[in-house]
Amino acid sequence: MKNFLVIGLGEFGKSVAKTLYSNNATVLVIDAKENLIKQALNEGIIEEAIILDATDEIALKKVVRDDFDTAFVSVGDNIQASILITLQLKELGVKNIICKAVNHTQEKVLYKIGATQVIFPEESMGEKVAYSVLRPTIIDYFKFAEDYFIYEVKVPKTYVGKSLMELNLRHKYEINILAVKHFDGKMDVTPDPNIKLNKDDLLIILSRENVIDRVTKT
Structure with a gap:
């Protein structure tokens, strides 16, 4: 069974975690906001979660294993945090890191420091809506x-x-x-x-x- 790490329980992160968990994957979710963790647990979207500031390198080292198949970094709105977390995950041996970004400058930086894939959820959704009309x-x-x-x-x-x-x-x-x-x-x-x-x-x-x-x- 594959192991996944999701950092950030915003709309994108929550959707990723829910989809992975509903498909019987092992998912660990990390978020600094206790209310978001509790809400996701109560909704049955996830099973394993930790309340943690993922920018804290020492705290992150205690919970992140190098056997995660993929880590999703869903803190794109906080550019500094997304860069720091991605860099730390790379140093911890996570091989596949998928990051959410809000602009193409952030995208370039994330790729340079080790992100495997960078996505723009809002941009992708806009493309799909237009595509569905055409x-x-x-x-x-x-x-x-x-x-x-x-x-x-x-x-x-x-x-x-x-x-x-x-x-x-x-x-x-x-x-x-x-x-x-x-x-x-x-x-x-x-x-x-x-x-x-x-x-x-x-x-x-x-x-x-x-x-x-x-x-x-x-």
Whole structure:
């Protein structure tokens, strides 16, 4: 089982901790505010938490282990704190450190001192909202690699009742259908090419961004 550390129980940190815990991961949450820790525990979002100022190097050393698979630093609004915590986690041997940032200057500094990934939650959400208006058939997406995205899309009307073999999407558009999510919640990973698509199904697609419109508008 993977072990995760979440520092900061703001909106982003709380969401990360909740998602990890609900997926049976081992999560340790640290925050200096007792009321936020108590609230998360009472809501059943987390199970293990410590009230601690993570900028305190000595205190942090006592609770942080180098066997954490990933640490999330969710104190982006406090730029000085996020930099100090990231630096200390790196020195303590945490290999994968994901930080929240509020601007690109902070991002550059965090990368230089050892952050593995820096994200902008508000910026990402704004992009997704705009994207959902421009491309309503796309339910969700995230960047997978340079030029490639993984999309969750509604089955186009012209695909309903047809099999993946009939549609031959990989040959037509150079995309990969990673899975088919059915209306009853079941998921077919590496789906049978003879499977017939239902109007309520969702396709999980690996595709270049400049191709996905041709797929969803068919």
